[in-house]
Amino acid sequence: MRAAMAAAEVGDDVLDRDPTMRELEERVAGLLGAADALWTPSGSMGNLIALMSHIRRGDTFLAPTGSHVLDAELGTAAWLAGGMPKPLSHDAGPGKVSPDAVRRAAGSTGPYYTLRATLLCLENTHNAAGGTVTAPEEHAAVAAAARRAKLKVHLDGARLWHAAVALGVPPAALTVGADTVQVCLSKGLGAPVGSVVAGSVEFVEEARRLRKMLGGGVRQGGVLAAAGLVALDRIDRLAEDHARARTLAGGLQERGWRASTPETNIVLVAVADLDGSLRRFEEAGVRVSTMSGQVRLMTHADLTDADITVALDRIGPIVPPPRTNGGPADRSGGGRAPARPAAR
Numbered sequence: 036m037r038a039a040m041a042a043a044e045v046g047d048d049v050l051d052r053d054p055t056m057r058e059l060e061e062r063v064a065g066l067l068g069a070a071d072a073l074w075t076p077s078g079s080m081g082n083l084i085a086l087m088s089h090i091r092r093g094d095t096f097l098a099p100t101g102s103h104v105l106d107a108e109l110g111t112a113a114w115l116a117g118g119m120p121k122p123l124s125h126d127a128g129p130g131k132v133s134p135d136a137v138r139r140a141a142g143s144t145g146p147y148y149t150l151r152a153t154l155l156c157l158e159n160t161h162n163a164a165g166g167t168v169t170a171p172e173e174h175a176a177v178a179a180a181a182r183r184a185k186l187k188v189h190l191d192g193a194r195l196w197h198a199a200v201a202l203g204v205p206p207a208a209l210t211v212g213a214d215t216v217q218v219c220l221s222k223g224l225g226a227p228v229g230s231v232v233a234g235s236v237e238f239v240e241e242a243r244r245l246r247k248m249l250g251g252g253v254r255q256g257g258v259l260a261a262a263g264l265v266a267l268d269r270i271d272r273l274a275e276d277h278a279r280a281r282t283l284a285g286g287l288q289e290r291g292w293r294a295s296t297p298e299t300n301i302v303l304v305a306v307a308d309l310d311g312s313l314r315r316f317e318e319a320g321v322r323v324s325t326m327s328g329q330v331r332l333m334t335h336a337d338l339t340d341a342d343i344t345v346a347l348d349r350i351g352p353i354v355p356p357p358r359t360n361g362g363p364a365d366r367s368g369g370g371r372a373p374a375r376p377a378a379r
């Protein structure tokens with residue numbers, strides 16, 4: 036990847052485009068079934084650009100609870116794009132909302148002082164739900180319900196590649212009915228920087244202005260786009276990360292942890308004492324983070340099968356929190372739980 040970056044042909048993407056940037060954008064647009072696409076420095080900026088183009092002040096936008104645009108972008112959807120967020124519960128499974136819920140939340144036009152629902156923001160895979168996958172038919176049904184209710188649809192596909200690989204479908208099968216899609220080149224694919232936001236030619240024209248407004252234009256961007264092109268060559272490799280996540284989760288479950296069974300590369304572990312658990316993992320030499328009040332473990336391009344074995348060996352001596360009949364972890368603390376698989 037670094038060699039490709041060094042060898043990249045470059046132009047000036049702020050002035051009159053950069054050939055390697057253009058190659059990347061066209062390739063991603065093709066993969067997503069979109070008319071055009073634009074590189075952005077981050078997924079957050081890609082999402083924000085899409086939301087700024089769809090939302091006006093006085094609008095509300097719908098998104099499944101815990102979505103990145105709701106919880107992890109510092110409220111820019113509200114204070115920069117100007118939309119009032121309306122979280123929807125996961126009534127169709129973890130990370131997913133049903134067409135009915137969208138229809139109900141979109142509501143009907145009220146008096147002039149009523150917020151107007153104008154956008155549905157979906158996320159596939161859904162990060163906070165544990166990297167859960169939405170299948171093409173589920174996605175298409177929700178997007179169709181949104182369109183019938185006259186909403187635009189933005190898809191936060193930071194990990195859309197993961198969903199496509201898990202399902203064995205082309206990425207474009209997961210973008211049907213979406214006006215705009217954001218995908219990351221850094222998540223699991225290993226590019227040091229970069230996302231792409233895709234949509235119609237008119238959207239991308241406006242998106243380029245918005246990117247400049249946000250300070251996201253780069254000049255010899257080909258150096259960065261070259262990394263993205265190498266990243267795209269590695270999409271199929273994500274299947275290895277998914278397999279390693281399953282091995283990791285299985286090992287944790289055998290050791291008595293209430294680990295989720297991963298659909299992609301994210302393993303969530305329910306614990307009663309989050310801070311204490313984080314400390315014990317850290318002390319054991321396994322770096323983890325938190326998500327949705329749980330311990331979160333990820334597999335990625337730089338991990339091997341041997342690393343998973345080492346991680347499980349290091350986790351081994353940590354005493355997992357006791358479980359109570361598959362219900363929420365007992366808060367009394369202490370004592371090794373029976374080594375049966377966690378039910379999730």
Ligand SMILES: Cc1ncc(COP(=O)(O)O)c(C=O)c1O
Pocket residue numbers: 076077078079080082103104158160162191193194219221230
């Ligand atoms: C679902 C989702 N969307 C967007 C982003 C933002 O990407 P970035 O960190 O490149 O801003 C992330 C980052 O983790 C994410 O998980």
